[in-house]
Amino acid sequence: AHIWVCTPGRLIDILTRKSVDLKRVMYLVLDEADRMLDGQNFQAIRYITSTLFGMRARGERQTIIFAATLPDEIKDMAGELLLDEVFIKTERPIMDNIQQHVLYVEKEQKKTRLLQELSAISEHNQGEQVLIFANSNSLVDQLVLYLSQRLPPYAAVGGVHGARPSQEREETIRGFKAGTLAYL
Structure with missing residues (x-):
């Protein structure tokens, strides 16, 4: 396969059954990284990116992380996966023609x-x-x-x-x- 999309847990399951190896992986993409890099998921991603499954070292693969927010703690964790990282942040103006209402109901x-x-x-x-x-x-x-x-x-x-x-x-x-x- 050229592209794999799965959760860290599912990928570990596949890897431990030796159904696939990661030797040729050139790109690692983490979407929703602000949620993916929490405690248990981060340990799973760290395990996947270890050389145990043949994953290229971070200098030999490109790692791309997408997140709506990136708190400092998550940024530090991401640093373990990234090399010479570049952060791109968009600043969108708040639209003044959008009305928002919050209702609390049972x-x-x-x-x-x-x-x-x-x-x-x-x-x-x-x-x-x-x-x-x-x-x-x-x-x-x-x-x-x-x-x-x-x-x-x-x-x-x-x-x-x-x-x-x-x-x-x-x-x-x-x-x-x-x-x-x-x-x-």
């Missing part, structure tokens, strides 16, 4: 309260769009079904997650970009 009231808020938005601001984030594929599917059955027809709802076919995800995103979906 878990069993979340769907009902979300429906109330979205109904108010769709009633007063037709054409507005809302992004809704959920922490699992099944919750995305549940919310799409729940909201689709209860919101007016002009307030179309779509859902995107990794278990849905690529073509379906792309079509849903195109619909949101085009404005035919009010909620994603």
Whole structure:
């Protein structure tokens, strides 16, 4: 394989079964490094990058780390994986036309309260769009079904997650970009 994407634990499992070796790995990429380099994950990554599995030394491979935030403690850990590191930081201005509201509700009231808020938005601001984030594929599917059955027809709802076919995800995103979906 040319590209492997997996969790550190899964890769260790594969490596210990001798299903693959890392001798030819030229690039090591860590996404969400601010979360990946916590205690247990960092130990796993340190284990993977040791010469035990043939991984090239840090001067012989390129290591790329992506993170939304990089606290000093994580930066220090990353230093063990990097050589002559370069940090690129983007400064985005805060958009003054974005409204944010925080509501604290009991878990069993979340769907009902979300429906109330979205109904108010769709009633007063037709054409507005809302992004809704959920922490699992099944919750995305549940919310799409729940909201689709209860919101007016002009307030179309779509859902995107990794278990849905690529073509379906792309079509849903195109619909949101085009404005035919009010909620994603």
